[in-house]
Amino acid sequence: MAEQFADHHLNIPRLSILGTDNSDLFHPQAASKDSQAQLPKEMSKHPGFARVFKPGKLTFGLIAPFKGYPDTPIPDVFDLGETARLAEKAGFAALWIRDVPFYDPRFGDVRQGLDPFVTLGYLAAKTKKIALGTAGIIAPLREPIHIAKAAATTLV
Known part of the structure; x- marks a missing residue:
């Protein structure tokens, strides 16, 4: 959890929540194109979840x-x-x-x-x-x- 990205000037920590690397939430450049595939398919297909948690997007x-x-x-x-x-x-x-x-x-x-x-x-x-x-x-x-x-x- 304390491991840092190569961009030390950003000082953004790597985050692991429930065993999944969630760093891309805070460092979009680190996000892979298939980051949605890391989610259990039931969650990624749920309409409400998909509306709120869009990969690489900020929702309100x-x-x-x-x-x-x-x-x-x-x-x-x-x-x-x-x-x-x-x-x-x-x-x-x-x-x-x-x-x-x-x-x-x-x-x-x-x-x-x-x-x-x-x-x-x-x-x-x-x-x-x-x-x-x-x-x-x-x-x-x-x-x-x-x-x-x-x-x-x-x-x-």
């Missing part, structure tokens, strides 16, 4: 609530579905939902305070091809089998 996504709310710690999400449609139409690769179970005034931000799996189901009904995912689930507050069941249900 949004994290809910998808727009600013400078005057309050609680966002207005009345148009969450329409904003998701606009993001998809604009070419964003993904929409991410966070699990925020309560408001902490010391943190000052509720962000997306709706249930993440219900929200993902709603967004799946409002969009066609944009990748949907969670940017964080508060696992200790949820039974693991319910997390798995809810995640699998949003894929249906």
Whole structure:
């Protein structure tokens, strides 16, 4: 992991994640033409994964609530579905939902305070091809089998 590229002035380390050299993510010149072939074929063929992780390309996504709310710690999400449609139409690769179970005034931000799996189901009904995912689930507050069941249900 500490091995460096020949371009020492760039100081970019080689990265190995799950036994796969992922250096090309940070050093496009090192990417091979068939870098997608290194992925398990189930992942490389998955439409959402392929939309977000394009070899040699940078993609962008949004994290809910998808727009600013400078005057309050609680966002207005009345148009969450329409904003998701606009993001998809604009070419964003993904929409991410966070699990925020309560408001902490010391943190000052509720962000997306709706249930993440219900929200993902709603967004799946409002969009066609944009990748949907969670940017964080508060696992200790949820039974693991319910997390798995809810995640699998949003894929249906």
